[in-house]
Amino acid sequence: MISSESYTIVFxxxxxxxxxxxxxxxxxxxxxxxxxxxxxFVPEKNFESILLELLDPWISQLPSGQLxxxxxxxxxxxxxxxxxxxxxxxxxxxxxxxxxxxQPLRNQLNxxxxxxxxxxxxxxxxxxxxxxxxxxxxxxxxxxxxxxxxGTHSKWVRTLQNRIHRFQTFVTGEIYDVIQKHSFxxxxxxxxxxxxxxxxxxxxxxxxxYPQAEALLSALFNARKGVLSAQIATDDVAEYTSGLLIxxxxxxxxxxxxxxxxxxxxxxxxxxxxxxxxxxxxxAGLQVExxxxxxxxxxxxxxxxxxxx
Amino acid sequence: MISSESYTIVFxxxxxxxxxxxxxxxxxxxxxxxxxxxxxFVPEKNFESILLELLDPWISQLPSGQLxxxxxxxxxxxxxxxxxxxxxxxxxxxxxxxxxxxQPLRNQLNxxxxxxxxxxxxxxxxxxxxxxxxxxxxxxxxxxxxxxxxGTHSKWVRTLQNRIHRFQTFVTGEIYDVIQKHSFxxxxxxxxxxxxxxxxxxxxxxxxxYPQAEALLSALFNARKGVLSAQIATDDVAEYTSGLLIxxxxxxxxxxxxxxxxxxxxxxxxxxxxxxxxxxxxxAGLQVExxxxxxxxxxxxxxxxxxxx
Numbered sequence: 001m002i003s004s005e006s007y008t009i010v011f012x013x014x015x016x017x018x019x020x021x022x023x024x025x026x027x028x029x030x031x032x033x034x035x036x037x038x039x040x041f042v043p044e045k046n047f048e049s050i051l052l053e054l055l056d057p058w059i060s061q062l063p064s065g066q067l068x069x070x071x072x073x074x075x076x077x078x079x080x081x082x083x084x085x086x087x088x089x090x091x092x093x094x095x096x097x098x099x100x101x102x103q104p105l106r107n108q109l110n111x112x113x114x115x116x117x118x119x120x121x122x123x124x125x126x127x128x129x130x131x132x133x134x135x136x137x138x139x140x141x142x143x144x145x146x147x148x149x150x151g152t153h154s155k156w157v158r159t160l161q162n163r164i165h166r167f168q169t170f171v172t173g174e175i176y177d178v179i180q181k182h183s184f185x186x187x188x189x190x191x192x193x194x195x196x197x198x199x200x201x202x203x204x205x206x207x208x209x210y211p212q213a214e215a216l217l218s219a220l221f222n223a224r225k226g227v228l229s230a231q232i233a234t235d236d237v238a239e240y241t242s243g244l245l246i247x248x249x250x251x252x253x254x255x256x257x258x259x260x261x262x263x264x265x266x267x268x269x270x271x272x273x274x275x276x277x278x279x280x281x282x283x284a285g286l287q288v289e290x291x292x293x294x295x296x297x298x299x300x301x302x303x304x305x306x307x308x309x
Numbered sequence: 310m311i312s313s314e315s316y317t318i319v320f321x322x323x324x325x326x327x328x329x330x331x332x333x334x335x336x337x338x339x340x341x342x343x344x345x346x347x348x349x350f351v352p353e354k355n356f357e358s359i360l361l362e363l364l365d366p367w368i369s370q371l372p373s374g375q376l377x378x379x380x381x382x383x384x385x386x387x388x389x390x391x392x393x394x395x396x397x398x399x400x401x402x403x404x405x406x407x408x409x410x411x412q413p414l415r416n417q418l419n420x421x422x423x424x425x426x427x428x429x430x431x432x433x434x435x436x437x438x439x440x441x442x443x444x445x446x447x448x449x450x451x452x453x454x455x456x457x458x459x460g461t462h463s464k465w466v467r468t469l470q471n472r473i474h475r476f477q478t479f480v481t482g483e484i485y486d487v488i489q490k491h492s493f494x495x496x497x498x499x500x501x502x503x504x505x506x507x508x509x510x511x512x513x514x515x516x517x518x519y520p521q522a523e524a525l526l527s528a529l530f531n532a533r534k535g536v537l538s539a540q541i542a543t544d545d546v547a548e549y550t551s552g553l554l555i556x557x558x559x560x561x562x563x564x565x566x567x568x569x570x571x572x573x574x575x576x577x578x579x580x581x582x583x584x585x586x587x588x589x590x591x592x593a594g595l596q597v598e599x600x601x602x603x604x605x606x607x608x609x610x611x612x613x614x615x616x617x618x
Contacts, residue, residue: 122521122534123517123519123521123522124514124517124521124522124531124535124540125531125534125535125537125538125540125541126534126537126538127530127534128534128537153530168521168524168527169527169530169534170524170526170527170530171492171493171526171527171529171530172526174492174493175484175488175492175526175529178487178488178491178492179484179487181491182487182490182491183480183483183484183487184480184483205433208432208433210432211564211565211566212431212432212477212565213432214561214564214565215477215479215561215562215564215565216525216526216557216561217479217480217481217484217525217554217557217558217561218477218478218479218480218561218565220480220484221436221462221478221479221480222433222434225431225434225435225436225437225478226433226434228434228435228437229434229435231433231434232434245526248525248526249526252523252524252525252526252527253524255520255523255524256520256521256523256524256527257520
């Protein structure tokens with residue numbers, strides 16, 4: 001297809017870090033780099049200098065005629081380098097490719113920005129993502145699937161009829177973080193090794209079918225009630241609460257129509273949080289597949305090719 | 310009924326403060342005092358000295374033969390003065406009176422401790438309260454009622470057949486506090502005057518009937534989505550979120566079987582938070598009565614009399 005080897009650098013530049021991958025024309029990742037220079041740490045929007053310095057070891061060794069750069073993530077937002085308008089859901093590969101913006105760099109290389117997407121069907125206000133759309137494209141939109149991307153703000157995404165159909169954000173990770181640092185949960189928790197069962201117990205209490213399980217604002221008090229009644233060890237408070245919150249995310253996702261028992265979902269990521277989501281998904285009666293870890297790189301390649309057509 | 314005038318000092322000694330009232334035998338409150346010496350600030354459990362010093366202006370002027378002292382709240386817990394075992398729900402006036410403990414003070418006065426109550430029907434763990442049971446007795450258990458006590462940890466309480474039947478804790482106030490101080494909500498919020506509609510909008514979004522309204526962990530992202538889509542002013546973020554959380558407490562309480570539309574509830578308290586609960590209750594389709602503000606004092610008198618019988 002391509003006569004001489006060409007290369008692509010794909011980078012996800014988010015608020016708190018920058019992750020770059022170098023791929024060949026067979027879409028194999030040759031090298032990776034990560035920098036803590038998230039966009040909020042970049043002074044005076046001096047993005048180009050920081051990027052070129054970081055990528056110099058790659059760029060200086062590669063033939064410039066055969067190198068493309070593709071950016072995704074918060075770098076395309078108002079606080080980023082170039083604000084790229086959102087593409088509306090349902091969004092196909094072609095829709096996203098059409099929404100890409102290209103900007104020449106001072107070294108003559110072209111940098112292509114991938115747009116985020118907006119779901120105007122989200123109630124009461126539109127929801128938006130920047131970066132995850134590329135991962136979804138990399139996983140493939142040719143099948144109708146439910147994809148979960150765990151994180152501080154986790155995303156549930158539906159693909160349907162070759163499009164990213166809709167998505168929903170859950171701020172579970174951030175709520176866990178602030179309550180285990182700043183609430184009565186922090187006062188209860190002690191420093192010992194938590195038991196292996198604490199997380200599971202929390203998740204299963206969230207998924208239980210008695211009426212009180214419905215009420216997260218009440219269930220968050222479980223840890224304290226459990227400690228008072230000697231049912232939860234103080235070493236287990238944070239783990240229990242983590243299970244409870246992720247369990248509630250699944251409970252609430254089901255109530256929002258994301259899945260019914262027995263269905264399959266794809267979970268993307270390989271960190272500890274993803275392993276937790278995988279466990280809870282199974283307890284919620286779901287079949288779980290793990291998404292490929294290079295979804296962002298593959299999605300960027302797909303979009304770059306579609307744009308070139 | 311009583312030949313010469315007698316007096317009672319009722320005090321609610323909680324974790325963060327002490328509130329004392331002096332009543333005559335007609336149950337009229339003659340004077341009130343408040344001290345910031347909550348039980349967690351009392352060194353070496355030196356409760357008696359602090360109490361007698363605070364109450365000295367009253368005690369020294371009253372005939373000791375006609376003075377009783379009644380304590381309620383966290384002072385009866387393990388970290389308090391005397392740990393009084395919980396009385397089990399459903400609990401009548403007589404059950405609570407029987408559970409009271411009496412201790413003579415060094416000045417020969419008797420101090421009566423009112424027990425807290427435990428609801429072992431609460432799932433997955435028993436729930437407990439110390440202090441609110443006395444307010445409920447003061448409001449009266451002769452009618453079947455739903456009583457809401459707003460606070461950092463609000464309580465929903467059901468009276469039935471002359472008993473405190475069951476209750477449930479919602480940690481809504483604390484969750485609001487930590488997220489508006491420490492989460493993305495804090496970053497979004499600006500210092501200007503919020504609009505009058507922001508709180509109402511949040512509450513009504515919580516009570517809405519589209520499926521996404523079900524999911525609190527997702528709805529907490531509304532403020533950010535609303536700001537991004539220019540539907541919420543950054544000055545309104547905290548007010549919107551306060552409405553959203555209290556609205557969710559009502560939504561979740563309804564799901565736990567606490568009420569159906571058109572029913573009546575009693576809200577106890579006269580602070581800003583209670584006014585907010587009153588508004589949300591009305592938006593949730595409830596009839597609202599306000600409970601008497603001296604419910605704790607009246608309840609303590611009722612229990613003291615029942616104990617004397």
